[in-house]
Amino acid sequence: MLNTNSESLQNLPDNCTFSESDWGVLSAYWHPVAYCDEVKEKPVLIRLLDEEIVLYRTSTGVTAAKDLCLHRGTPLSIGEVKGDEIVCPYHGYRYNSQGKCTLVPAHPESPIPGQLCLKTYLCQESYGLIWVCLNPQPQGTMVDFPEFDDPEFQIINVPTMDWTVSSGRQIESFSDVAHFAFIHNDTFSREEDAVVPKYQVKATPYGVSADYISTVGNAPRPADTPYNEKDEALWRRVYHIYLPFTVRLKIHCPVPEGGIITILNANSPLSAETSRLFAVVARNFDQDQPVKDVIDFQIKIYSEDRDVVQRQHPERLPLDLSDEVHVRADRTSITYRQELSKLGLGRKFTS
Ligand code: FES
Ligand SMILES: [Fe+2]
Structure with missing residues (x-):
């Protein structure tokens, strides 16, 4: 369990929607904030755990900094990137990739006050995504996504979707096998397919894993399609939930033999009750088929989830198991809630 430290609490964002202690815990984990190709020559504003952050790309990579010029509080995200520096639109102060001010145009010959240094955050690019950690000492395990670098797999980014729901609710929905x-x-x-066969769930050093074998496929199957013997084929879904809000789901398809689809469901907690979803699909077959079909299919599935999950109450995920009723089919969600509690998140509801 991570104890919230005084430094993180002092840094609580204005109008923070999380409890202080939940913010302290969540701020110590890596969260996805953008696709890498969204941050090019222009600065990009993102929100993470209620904090407004500017992302800008220089020759050394992407910098994540609090979106606030230290001179007169102008958001740097409305500025521009020039010559490897971000330039404030108001008085032209420039900041380098470390957030250090390099130029005060009104007094180019004078020494630059040392306080003119942006608050920067840990930032890394992995699996086509930009990840940020607001605490200088990250906790937890970064998700592993081996298919991303495997040449046998094709990688498809699904456009981001914003949900008015907590990240925990979305992760739970993605890992739920009884709603299909x-x-x-x-x-x-x-x-x-309503009956849920018995399946294995384990708590792991990174979070939760679940191994689910059923006849539920992963190919388009309109409701009016008659049931036939092909529908007896078994599909295996292996879920790995990396706490707090990222899941890698590997689907072993019966056809074609050896066919694998892996989905990285990486959820970004914008606030306690809003989240942004990044989904990266990897497949080792059908690579000559249109990518658009995969994207449309995923968006349709996620939209079906979102329509229901956004209506759940409470909007935040209840961690006290006595607050909702659980059956055997819910073993993944039970273990997920237990593991979130162990991080030190709110006993009642968390994001
Ligand atoms: S407010 Fe940014 S340079 Fe003055
Ligand atoms: Fe779903």
Whole structure:
């Protein structure tokens, strides 16, 4: 468990929607904030845990800094990147990749006050995503996504989706195996798939893993398709939840033999009740088929989830297991809630 430290609490964002202690815990983990190709020549404003952050790319990579010029509080995200520096639009102060001010145009010959240094955050590019940690001492395990660098796999980024729901609710929905027959019976499942066979769930050093084998496929399957013997084929889904809000799901397809689809579901907590979803799909077959079909299919599935999950109450995820009713099919969600509690998140509801 991470104890919230005084430094993180002092840094609580204005109008923070999290409890102080939940913010202190969550701020110590890596979170996805943008696709790498979204941050090019222009600065980009993102929000993470209620903090407004500017991302800008220089020759040394991407810098993440508090979106605030230290001179008169102008957001640097409305400025521009010039010559490897971000330039404030108001009086032209320039800051380098470390956030240090390099030029005060009104007094180019005078020494630059040492306080003119942006608050920067840990930032890395992995799996086509930019990840930020607001605490200089990160906790937890960065997700592993081996398919991303495997030449046998094709990588497809699904456009970002914003949800008015907490990250925890979205992660739980993505890892829930009992809703397929109801929410997704017009995309990949059907009403005959309602029974959830027994499956294995484990707490792991990084979070939770679940191994689920069923007849629920992962190919488009409109509701009016008649049931036939092909529908007896078994599909294996292996979930790895990296705490707090990233899941890698590997789907072993019966056809083609050896076919794998892996989905990196990386959720960014914008605030306690809003989140941004990044989904990266890797597949080792059908690579001559249109990428757009994969994107459209994923968006349709996620939209089906979002329509329901955004209506759940409470909006935040209850961590006290006595607050909702659980059955055997919910083993992943039970273990996920238990593991989130162990991080030190709120006993009642968390993001
Ligand atoms: S407010 Fe940024 S340079 Fe003055
Ligand atoms: Fe779903």
